[in-house]
Amino acid sequence: MRRTLSGRAIRGLGALTVAFTLAGTVAAAPASAAPGPNLKITAVAAEGRWLRGDTIPIDLQVTNTGDAPATGVRAQGSTQSGPYYAYDSNSLGDLRFDGPGASFQPGESRTYRLTGKVWTTEAGNPLVRISVQAAADTDLSDNTVDVLVALVPLDTTERVAGQVYGDANGDGVAGPGEGFAGLTVRVESFDLPNELVTVTGPDGRFSFDAVPVGPQRGLRIQHGPDGWYLPTYQVLRLDGGDGNLAVNIRGVRPLTESLQASIALDKTTYTIGETATATVTLTNKGTRPLSGLYATCDDPLGFGTNLKIPQEQWGAFGSSRTGALAVGESKVFTFSSKVPDNAIDFGRTFLECEFSGTTELAGPRPSAEGKVPGKRGDVRGQVWVDRNENGTLDPGEGLAGTAVSLYTYSADEQLVSLAQTDANGFATFVDVAVGEYTLRPAAPWRAAGDPAVHHYAAPHNAEWKIKVISG
Ligand SMILES: [Ca+2]
Ligand SMILES: [Ca+2]
Ligand SMILES: [Ca+2]
Known part of the structure; x- marks a missing residue:
């Protein structure tokens, strides 16, 4: 049938x-x-x-x-x-x-x-x-x-309306006086015949009466006033329903303005396997209560040098992301963590944490470090001059027969080692403790960019290459 x-x-x-x-x-x-x-x-x-x-x-x-x-x-x-x-x-x-x-x-x-x-x-x-x-x-x-299969007809349009505001009091909603007036708002999409443009009114509101349907319509907002973090682009699904009648674009002040965070380690120098104690202090220096706060401590370079803090030790500031601080309130956390084995290859251990909030942006990212001395080795690299000014190191561009000095990477810049470049601009500093250094060539040469020499133990070691210019 x-x-x-x-x-x-x-x-x-x-x-x-x-x-x-x-x-x-x-x-x-x-x-x-x-x-x-x-x-x-x-x-x-x-x-x-x-x-x-x-x-x-x-x-x-x-x-x-x-x-x-x-x-x-x-x-x-x-x-x-x-x-x-x-x-x-x-x-x-x-x-x-x-x-x-x-x-x-x-x-x-x-x-x-x-x-x-x-x-x-x-x-x-x-x-x-x-x-x-x-x-x-x-x-x-x-x-x-x-x-x-009933599809939304291709010629369907939908009203899109919303409000752009700066959430000055941090309550998550647009209150009186929080709207951003005069901001340009656009609907963009490669398959729209022409871009749709409007400007927010005195209360930050905007609307488009008839936007053609599409699974991904871009809504682009002009940057807000200075100091505000405003999401300037978002993707809307327009399916002919009434799902885009209250598109609220919330601007926030950076969390760094209200949350102060610091990390201190109990010693300046550690041995491998020793337990380090870190003290983390958080203070709400702002004018509104903070909530939804959480900490993320990581190892951004992936070297395995950083102290590990189990997330549960953060309490409400851990994976539940429910940390709260009243105005003026401080919280002090104390953690104990074993200095990781990898730290000795780099000469240092770190604790680096980022503090953020579920409704906050741009939180503080404090760090602290301790020395983990013991490993030494030769560190080799090349000094070069971009003679043909093409931005890359070409054969014959090594700077020959020039004295180079290695200084500590610190405010007082102490001289650590001296070397002389060979015919191809290579120099080796012998028996230097692992760590971060600054290279200085003899006058009239100076580093054209970053003069850093990262001296790590094998297998993390790499040759440095530093471009220099005269004068
Ligand atoms: Ca049958
Ligand atoms: Ca508000
Ligand atoms: Ca070149």
């Missing part, structure tokens, strides 16, 4: 959110059912405001209404009319047409969620025919179902 969808039925669909199973859901049982397996299928597209590019599910139920097991059960779908619905055959699971097929006992019923997408911009709605088959099905009239 085959049924087709009439034009009148399509026009009568009306509401977009409704999808229909149009045929085959109820098949009259034969007057005298023959013995054997008899599969029956029903299917319906999930409700939703579906756009091109969305993953659109179709739920199908397969039942063996016969009196014998059904074997070799497979399903497939095809688009009968309208834009092509490309489905993922893996989503059919054991019903996959290219698989061995599933089995259904008499009376057994299972549901499957087929997923697919419509990419084409052809108008209309896909009519998808889904059929199941089994060996020796006694009645084929109920093995096929046509499903209409």
